[in-house]
Amino acid sequence: MFRVAIEMLLHDKTKYLGLLIGVAFTAFLVSFAMSYFAGFMTRGFALVSENPSAKVWVMDSAVSSAEATINMSNSSLDIVRGVQGVEYASPLYLGDMTARYANGHFQSFQAIGVDNATLSGAPKPANLLRIPNSVIIDSGGTDGKLQTPIEKKDMWAYNGSHLNAVTRKLRYGDTILINSKRVVVAGVSHTIPRFPPRPLLYTSTSNFKRLIPGEKRYITFIMVRPATNIAPEVLAKRISKQTGLKAITSSAFKKETVMWYLINSEDVGDMVNMVVLAMLVGFGVTGVMLYMFTYENIKQYAVLKAMGASIKQLTDMIYTQVFIMAVVGSGIGVGISAIFGESISSASFPFRIMWFAPFIGFLGVFIVSLMAAFISIRPIKKMEPGIVFKL
Template identity: 30%
Template sequence: MNWIAIRMLTGDRQKFFGLIFGIAFSTLLICQQMTILVNLVQRGANAVYNEYTADVWVMDPVTRTPEVNYAMPSTALEAVRSVPGVEWAVPHLRSSAAVRSSDGDLEGVAIVGVDDTTLLGLPHKMLIGDASVLAEPDAVLIDDVGAGRMFGRGVNPVGERLELNDRRAIIRGVVDATPTFTSQVFLYTRYSRALGFVPGTRNRMSFVLARAAPGVTPEELALRITRQTGWKARTRDQFADDGIAFVIENTGIPFNFGITVMLGFIVGVAIVGLTFSLFIRDNIRQFGALKAIGVTNRKLAGMVGTQAAVVGSVGYAFGILGSVLFIYWFEQAGPNFKGFYSPWQIPIICLIPVVLILGLSGWFGLRSVLNTEPASVFR
C-alpha cells in the first residue's frame, strides 16, 4: 500500500514539487534564521574567547562584559597576585577611541592593552608579522576584520600610520580574531603604550587576567579572589556567558528573529497545507476506490502518513542543505560572517516545526479521506 501511496504522490509532479518546495523553503528560513541568531548572540562571548590564556577575569563589580566595563585602580593587580592559588596575574586594558588614518578618515576603534613583558592578552594566532613587533616604538597590531574595514579587503595594512589621541601609532602586524558583537576595529598594543592612546582618567585598568596554579580549579580561584579582594571574579566560561546574556537581555535580536521563525512556520503551514489538500481532493476518487475494495481506514491513514513522510524527508534535506550552503557562502564572501557555523542542534530543532507542518497538513487531508464514501467512486 505504501508503494501505491508513493506512486499517487509522484504521479502529480506539479503538486509533488510544490509540497517539496514548501517544506524546503520553511526549513531553510527557520534553520538559517536560527543559525544567524545563535552566531550573533555568541559574538557576545568572542571578546573573552579571543583571549585564550587566562582562567579568571577580575573586574569591578559593576562590569558586565569586556565592552561594558568600569576601570579599576592599579592596586587591584597586586591584590589579585597576593591571593593563594594565583599562578600569575597581568593587567588588561580595553577602551574605545577614535583613530584618524593617514588619509584623514575617522574610525571608532577598541584599544586593547596587553601585558608589557609577557604579551598575555593577545589572540592566539598572527596572520601577518609576529607579536614581538610590539617592542618597536608606536607599534600596534590590528585584527584582520578591522583591517579589511579600514583599508579594504586584500590590502596589507602593515606600515600604515594612525593618529590616536594626538599620538602616532604604526600598524606592525595583523592578528586573527573572531569579530565581537559590536564589530569594532581592534588595535592591540602594550599596556603602557595603550595608556597613552586612551583619554586620561584616574583609574584606567579594565581587568586583571589571572591563571590558576596547578591543583586549583578556576571556579575555586574566582571565589578566593572575590572573598579576599572584594573584586568581581569570573571564570573564562562564566564571563563569556555573561556577554551572551547581556546581548539577549539588552537587544531585540532574539524577539525579531523569533518573529521571522514564526513567519516561516506559518508560510510552511499555508503552502504545504493548501497544496496537500488540493492533492487529496484530486485523488479522492482513488482513495474511495481503495475503500470500496476493502482497504481499512487505518491503512489509508498509513498511506497519507507515508506521503507526508516522503515529502517531508526530501524537503527537509533540501532545506538543511540550503541553509548550510548559505552560511558557508556568506562566511567565505565577506568578513561580516567570519566565524559563523551551523550548530548540530539546529537541524534537530528545525525538525520539530517541519513535523508540525506535516502533521497539521496531513491531518486535514486525512479527514477528507476518512469521510469519503466508497460508493462515491461509482457515481
C-alpha cells in the same frame, strides 16, 4: 498500506518535487537563518574565543557580556593573583578611541590594552607591541575602514585635510593620531571579526594609558588560567567569594554574552524577527502544500475506505507520506544550507552551523508537517465513502 502510501506520494513527480522543494526550502531557510544568527553571536564573544587559555574571566559584578563593560579598580589584578589556584592572571583594558588618519579622515576603534610584560591577549606577532608607541590594528569584520593615502603629499599635509586622496590599506610603519598622540602601526592582524563589526586596536597597557589618560580605573577584564589541579568552575567560585568580583568560566561568559545580546541588542532583535518571519513563511508554505497534497488525493482515500480501509490505516498512510517528505525534504534543505553557508562564509558574512540549527530545521519541519497531516486527516475522517460514486 505503507507501500501504497509511498507509491501515492511518489506517483505525481511534479507534485512530489514541488512538495519536496517546499519542505527543503523551509528547512534551508530555518537552518540557514539560525546558522547566520549563530555566526553573529559567535562574533559577539570573539574576545573570549581568541583567548582560549583564559579559562576564567573576572569582571565587575555588574558586567554580563563582553560587549557592555565597566572597569574594575586597578588593585583588583593583584587581589585576583592572590587567590589560591590562580596560575596566572593578566589584565585586559578596553576602551574606545578615535584615530585621525594621515589624510584627515577619522575612525573609531575599540582599543584593547594588554599586559606590558606578557602581552597576553594580543594577536600574533604580539612582540611588535614592544616597539614604542606601537599598535596592531585589525579590521574587526569591517571593510575599507583602515585606509591611508597612497601619496606622501596627501599625508599630514600642511594645507589641511586631503579627504579625497586615493588611499591604500594601513600597513606596518604607517602612523595615525590618537588624542593628538602619534602612534605607529606595527602590524595588521586578522582576528575573529566582531559583532557589531568595528576596527580594533591592540596596544600595550602603558601605551593604552598614554592614549586614554585621566581614567581612574583601567582594568576591564582579568583573564585567569587555573592551576592544573583545579577546575575552572571551582576557581571561578573561589575568586568570586574571595574578591567580591564576578568570575565565570569562559564558556559561561560566552553564554552570558549571547543572552545579553538577545535581551539588549536591537540589532539582534531585528535579526530574530527576521528569522521568525522566515520560519513562519516557510512553515506556512509547507503546511499548505502538504494539506493540499492530501486533499487532492481524497478520492483515492475514499476508494480505499469503501474497500474496507479503516480510519487508522488511512491516517497511518498520511503520516507515512508526511514523515517521508519531512525527512527527505529537511535533509536536503539542511544539507544545502550547510554547503551554501560554508561556501559563502566570510568576514562580512558570519555563518556557523551549531547543533541547534539543523535540529530546529528538522524539528520545525516535523512539527509543521505533523500539524498539516493532522489538519489533512479531518476531511478524510469526515468524508462519506459514498462520494466514490460521485467522483
